[in-house]
Amino acid sequence: MARIFCDIRLSEEELRDLRERVAPHEVLVPEREAGFVLSVGEHDPAFLTANIVVGQPNVESVLTAPHLQWVQVTSAGITRYDTPEFRAAAEARGLTITNSSDVYAEACAEHVFAFMLAQARSLPRSISTITASKESAWSELRESCRPLKGGRVVILGYGFIAERLVEMLAPFHMEIVAMRRRARGNEAVPIVNGEALAAELGRADHVINILPDNKESRHFVSHDLLAKFRKGAIFYNIGRGATVDQDALVEALKSGQVGAAWLDVTEPEPLAVDHPLRGAPNCFITPHVAGGHQNEKQSLLAHFLANLRRFERGEALRNRVI
Numbered sequence: 001m002a003r004i005f006c007d008i009r010l011s012e013e014e015l016r017d018l019r020e021r022v023a024p025h026e027v028l029v030p031e032r033e034a035g036f037v038l039s040v041g042e043h044d045p046a047f048l049t050a051n052i053v054v055g056q057p058n059v060e061s062v063l064t065a066p067h068l069q070w071v072q073v074t075s076a077g078i079t080r081y082d083t084p085e086f087r088a089a090a091e092a093r094g095l096t097i098t099n100s101s102d103v104y105a106e107a108c109a110e111h112v113f114a115f116m117l118a119q120a121r122s123l124p125r126s127i128s129t130i131t132a133s134k135e136s137a138w139s140e141l142r143e144s145c146r147p148l149k150g151g152r153v154v155i156l157g158y159g160f161i162a163e164r165l166v167e168m169l170a171p172f173h174m175e176i177v178a179m180r181r182r183a184r185g186n187e188a189v190p191i192v193n194g195e196a197l198a199a200e201l202g203r204a205d206h207v208i209n210i211l212p213d214n215k216e217s218r219h220f221v222s223h224d225l226l227a228k229f230r231k232g233a234i235f236y237n238i239g240r241g242a243t244v245d246q247d248a249l250v251e252a253l254k255s256g257q258v259g260a261a262w263l264d265v266t267e268p269e270p271l272a273v274d275h276p277l278r279g280a281p282n283c284f285i286t287p288h289v290a291g292g293h294q295n296e297k298q299s300l301l302a303h304f305l306a307n308l309r310r311f312e313r314g315e316a317l318r319n320r321v322i
Contacts, residue, residue: 007055241267
């Protein structure tokens with residue numbers, strides 16, 4: 001029997017249901033109620049007795065809990081754990097870390113797809129335009145719509161979200177390549193880095209950033225990288241705001257080097273109302289909602305329970321990141 005520490009905010013009914021579904025394992029809950037799904041959990045005495053954790057535990061708690069075997073993080077991002085020091089410590093202890101990419105891949109991919117369709121059909125401009133048919137503004141608006149079919153796409157960061165997005169874009173017969181820190185050989189699209197990436201950026205109609213926030217990726221989308229874009233390319237970010245040099249992006253939007261930017265993540269969140277990005281031309285921002293969906297908490301718990309069954313059988317866990 002395992003002791004499972006859960007810092008997801010649950011109602012009494014939800015907690016009772018979870019306990020029934022994990023039996024005979026024991027569910028431990030923090031003394032202080034957890035925050036929302038991305039809130040970092042506080043250190044709790046019960047944590048030190050846990051074998052399994054589901055939630056957003058702080059790094060110190062994870063590395064000092066003597067009986068811990070597996071942590072399932074309730075987000076797709078693992079920023080606080082994605083450091084060389086934590087990875088080395090976790091691997092030395094034989095600690096398994098999984099995330100919840102399966103829960104958020106569909107919603108995040110749909111969000112990017114919606115961004116791309118809105119851009120292709122000039123929806124922001126169309127919604128704000130009142131014009132009679134065959135007037136010059138009407139003709140210009142129709143001319144501004146550019147089909148996705150046959151376009152070229154570069155994806156920065158290839159994981160579960162990118163996999164699902166590639167599937168969604170298949171009917172549009174787009175040329176898609178992706179950048180990945182370490183290619184695994186089973187990707188559905190070609191993986192490019194270095195000079196090959198620069199060449200592809202110079203051809204791309206769409207550049208989609210799904211990079212996580214870590215030491216290697218901070219401000220990866222820099223002034224120099226933006227200069228490699230084909231002039232007028234469209235930029236999308238549902239990774240993390242810290243991966244983009246936002247000052248450089250403002251400059252690129254103003255100069256037309258970047259034709260438009262669609263952002264679900266920024267740094268900080270939310271941006272101040274007078275932040276230059278909010279006034280930059282063709283910049284559209286949603287408030288970090290790409291992964292959100294109905295019954296999100298239930299999806300997280302279902303994902304954990306499915307992985308728990310695998311854990312019990314000694315099988316490989318889904319969404320393992322360490």
